[in-house]
Amino acid sequence: MTATDPALTALANGWAALSLLHGRIEAHIERALQARHDLSVREYSLLDVLSRQHDGEGGHLQMKQVADAVVLSQSATTRLVARLEGRGLLSRYLCPTDRRGIYTDVTEAGLKLLEEARPTNDTALRRALDEAAVNPDLAPLVTAVKEMPRTPRHPSPLPAQ
Secondary structure (H helix, E strand, O other), X not given: OOOOOHHHHHHHHHHHHHHHHHHHHHHHHHHHHHHHHOOOHHHHHHHHHHXXXXXXXXXXXXXXXXXXXXXXXXXXXXXXXXXXXXXXXXXXXXXXXXXXXXXXXXXXXXXXXXXXXXXXXXXXXXXXXXXXXXXXXXXXXXXXXXXXXOOOOOOOOOOOO
């Protein structure tokens, strides 16, 4: 295979289209969340992930799991948690069975903001997809996104290759 191989070119074009679609969707949602709720996409995603935790076996996520779910490094996730904690939207506490572990929970104020922001996020996502669907290069990807089976909102990350 060479750099001009049609299969590689098609793959690169597909990746470029996917990247473009992602960027457009994220920018659209970012503008809506910032304007209406003073939240970034990452902040919304973090609140959403943490709101799905539960008590009991495997109920609380470790910081690495949270970082993987919001697609950030652990250090960036820790900074994001600290920022939202400073706004009173999250709280941290020591793990009762392992004093080295720290859990993060969404506060009542965080849950309220998340519930207010959820319709904004969902509407912005639908609009961004509808706008992208008119672009012939993006339309197949939009169709694929809309036809995805209903799965957990934050599936486990893919194993490292």
